[in-house]
Amino acid sequence: MKTLKIAIQKSGRLNEKSVELLKNCGLNFDNYKSSLISPVSNFPLEILFLRDDDIPEYVQDGIADLGIVGENIIEETEVEVSYLQRLGFGKCSLKIAVPNNNDIQSLQELNGRSIATTYPVILGKFLQKQNIQADIRTISGSVEISPGLGLSDAICDLVSTGGTLKSNGLKPFADVMSSEAILISSKGSENSELVQELIQRVQSVLRAKETKYVVLNVHRDNLQGIVDLLPGVKSPSVVSLVEENWVAVHTVIPERDFWDRISQLKQAGAQGIVVMPIEKIIL
Ligand code: PRT
Ligand code: ZN
Numbered sequence: 001m002k003t004l005k006i007a008i009q010k011s012g013r014l015n016e017k018s019v020e021l022l023k024n025c026g027l028n029f030d031n032y033k034s035s036l037i038s039p040v041s042n043f044p045l046e047i048l049f050l051r052d053d054d055i056p057e058y059v060q061d062g063i064a065d066l067g068i069v070g071e072n073i074i075e076e077t078e079v080e081v082s083y084l085q086r087l088g089f090g091k092c093s094l095k096i097a098v099p100n101n102n103d104i105q106s107l108q109e110l111n112g113r114s115i116a117t118t119y120p121v122i123l124g125k126f127l128q129k130q131n132i133q134a135d136i137r138t139i140s141g142s143v144e145i146s147p148g149l150g151l152s153d154a155i156c157d158l159v160s161t162g163g164t165l166k167s168n169g170l171k172p173f174a175d176v177m178s179s180e181a182i183l184i185s186s187k188g189s190e191n192s193e194l195v196q197e198l199i200q201r202v203q204s205v206l207r208a209k210e211t212k213y214v215v216l217n218v219h220r221d222n223l224q225g226i227v228d229l230l231p232g233v234k235s236p237s238v239v240s241l242v243e244e245n246w247v248a249v250h251t252v253i254p255e256r257d258f259w260d261r262i263s264q265l266k267q268a269g270a271q272g273i274v275v276m277p278i279e280k281i282i283l
Contacts, residue, residue: 003044004194007064010036010049014181017089018068022047024279025201044194056081056184065189066198071179072158076121081184084199088206090181092160094119097170099147104154107174110134116143116152119176123156126176144168200282208278211252214262215274220245222269229264252278 008018019031028041038047050058052069059067060079067081070090074081096115098104104113107130114135117123127134134154139146143157144164156176159165165172183202189195218226223238226249230236236251249270253261262273 001044002192002194003046004066004192004198005046005048005064006066006068006198007048007050007055007058008068009052009055012052014052014068014070014090015049017087017181021068021087021089021202021205024205025198043198045198053077059184059186062186062189064186065192065195066183066185068181068183071182072119072122072177074182074184075177075179076119078121080187082187082190083182084185084190084195085183085202085206087181087183087202088209091179092158093178094122094156094176095159095165095172096123096154096156096174096176097144097159097165098154098173100169100171102153104173107132110154113153114151115154115156116146117156118143119156122177144170204280204282207281207283210255211278211281212255212258213250213276213278214253214265215248215250215276216265216270217241217246217248217272218269220247223247223249225268226265226270229261229268252281 006022008022009015022029027043027045029038029047032038036049038049040047048058048064052073055064055067055069056074056077056079058064059081068087072092072094096110104110110132111134114137115123116137116139118138118140120136120138123136137146137152143155145168146152146155147170148168154173155170158179159172162172183199185195216226227236230251236249239248239250241248265273
């Protein structure tokens with residue numbers, strides 16, 4: 001059987017979460033920082049540890065069958081790869097930012113101005129779409145200091161908390177794209193059985209992350225009210241308790257509206273609510 005290769009970031013913002021995801025998929029491998037390649041002992045897979053900028057091209061060229069990388073890098077390198085799954089981590093936005101004391105009000109006012117960035121391709125397409133002629137200054141890093149040094153009027157860079165912009169006296173001005181880590185494959189390899197098996201494992205881990213397992217106690221008189229609050233669940237399990245007319249309801253709740261749902265359940269008579277993380281959900 002052919003051994004697959006998956007490229008992930010060697011070190012940096014996506015490394016830890018990528019390793020965690022693969023480990024949660026049941027893959028056994030050593031995460032030695034010094035090695036470039038690590039075999040998986042219980043799946044025909046090798047892990048390549050690379051700089052994130054190199055991952056899209058490695059995958060496009062088939063040197064790696066799969067990769068985990070930020071959408072921003074895929075778009076910037078303009079590679080032809082298949083998007084398999086958004087992974088929900090490494091979230092950030094590519095934004096144009098201007099100095100706090102700048103009087104630029106509208107996008108059109110960027111005409112004739114200079115913008116420093118490490119994302120000239122994405123920025124170029126964005127400006128073209130908006131019909132703006134600005135001078136894109138491509139630099140290789142520390143973009144945020146360029147207005148202060150008088151190198152550009154504005155910048156276009158990734159933002160997550162906004163702290164870097166703030167500490168450099170900059171304010172966000174326009175959203176160019178939002179990004180998160182994505183599982184990609186080289187064109188065509190998504191059809192292979194092994195890749196499909198991996199995608200299923202990744203999806204079961206992600207589904208589990210989005211849901212919590214909840215057990216609660218309720219008097220039978222209030223049971224229907226509780227069940228009505230659990231849409232999307234085919235049929236919660238109901239187990240009789242020793243105390244007469246009391247039951248335990250076992251169910252899953254989506255993480256995103258978790259607190260709202262819990263307070264509704266309490267109001268409807270739920271008691272002794274126990275919440276547990278789920279490891280995997282296999283459909
Ligand atoms: O060594 P290698 O080339 O592999 O790594 P790198 O240094 O080029 O990338 P790295 O590890 O910094 O980021 C990897 C990926 O994480 C990026 O390609 C994005 O997809 C994603 N990501 C998520 C981010 C951020 N959030 C982020 N905040 N990448 C960079 N930043 C930087 C940004 O450039 C700016 O300097 O963080 C600063 C802003 O952060 P805040 O929190 O102050 O807004
Ligand atoms: Zn990089």
